[in-house]
Amino acid sequence: MNDPFKQAGDNRKVLSADEDADGRLDAYLADALGGEFSRNRLKGLIEQGAVRIDGAAVTEPKRKVRPGDRIEILLPEPEDPEPKGEDIPLDVLYEDDDLIVIAKPAGLVVHPGAGNWTGTLVNALIHHCGLSLSGIGGVRRPGIVHRLDKETSGVMVAAKNDAAHRHLSDQFADHGRSGPLERAYQAIVWGRPRMLRGTIDAPLGRAGDRTKRAVKKAESDDAREAITHYEVTERYVEQPDGTALAAMVECRLETGRTHQIRVHMAHIGHPLVGDPEYGAAFRTKANKLDAATRAVVNAFERQALHAYLLSFEHPATGETMSFTAPLPADMEALATALRGAHAAA
Structure with a gap:
């Protein structure tokens, strides 16, 4: 039988409880992982069998942690938040039912990513264009067919429907x-x-x-x-x-x-x-x-x-x-x- 803990690679974390370890398992992990996951999220992971101590599965979040316990946890893949519209000013050069052309200022990130989940061009476009962008090019990159570095300024075009996205994407690929x-x-x-x-x-x-x-x-x-x-x-x-x-x-x-x-x-x-x-x-x-x-x-x-x-x-x-x-x-x-x-x- 395959052992998911051995196959987890970078998603498997091993902790060794120090000599002062005490209290509930979910509370201990919330503190030991530096707030990366909420206590409620960790409680759910424990109940799903994603945690074991000294090689044995533990499904009780209130299980007491003891000094020397070897705790293994399967960390889930991080879930990227879906971007929301934000009222960020856009310098619009042209717009119609198919596309929008803007002059991007330096300092504006194009699409959400690690360290920049808000305040991006995508957030601005969602607010400006409304639901027409939904799903085009993926959840985190709606309408985006090319990009500029955060600190590079200049002209960009974004698609406002699937047909325009495919057509523009093909042009940039060519x-x-x-x-x-x-x-x-x-x-x-x-x-x-x-x-x-x-x-x-x-x-x-x-x-x-x-x-x-x-x-x-x-x-x-x-x-x-x-x-x-x-x-x-x-x-x-x-x-x-x-x-x-x-x-x-x-x-x-x-x-x-x-x-x-x-x-x-x-x-x-x-x-x-x-x-x-x-x-x-x-x-x-x-x-x-x-x-x-x-x-x-x-x-x-x-x-x-x-x-x-x-x-x-x-x-x-x-x-x-x-x-x-x-x-x-x-x-x-x-x-x-x-x-x-x-x-x-």
Whole structure:
């Protein structure tokens, strides 16, 4: 007979009652697990046979815990709360019965997840669009067909019915290879790429945790194709040797991987200004700027990345729709400071 405790893997927790252990089993576990589960939830788990002491099943929540007891518990998979509508302001660029286009501000998480169960774009869309979003794309991602990082600003589109969701999702999966989908970003980077225009073709994969990414060899198990086209559009504090202390770069995606632009620009030696993950080692570059500009740069605490252009085919009419959003105030202030900057004396 299969032993569920042996098969539980990471969902199986083993505790050893210390010498001061006393009281009911449900109360002891509620305290020992640091409030992760309520006492009532633990009482139910005990009654369901999910707890055993010294190898024997225990189904009485009031069973006394004794010093030295070896307690095993099968923890249930966490249940993700269903997002609710929240009255969060949206900068709506366009809306009809099939879709909504918004300019997402920096700091807004797209969909609920660990540490961000409320206050997301999804919560705002549910409030704004009502029941039309229900179930489209999954409970936690209703209407969402693509995403931007929390601290990246710019244009996004969301679907308002199943047909629109399928059509838009297919376009993003195709990356514009056979249709009008186009995504363009503005980024402020350290230095200036040697080639003013180029293509970065470097596969990406996980870099040790759930979200961070790194360039990988193509033969790596988790490597996924990633291609970014870039063009330098402005150069800041140009040097006599033709280099610059910073630059504005336009990036266009041929693929859409997590953190793609951020990783690719760092890979060629020009990470985004303010990027805490991939550009932290370059923060001292600000010391090469005059004091006033240095203060503006040091106060900029997010990656300087803005999705300024999004084009796609309307899922119902077939019309090519194109939307732009100007640089947000913080990035405009950063660019303005850099335009007037000079090298530190």
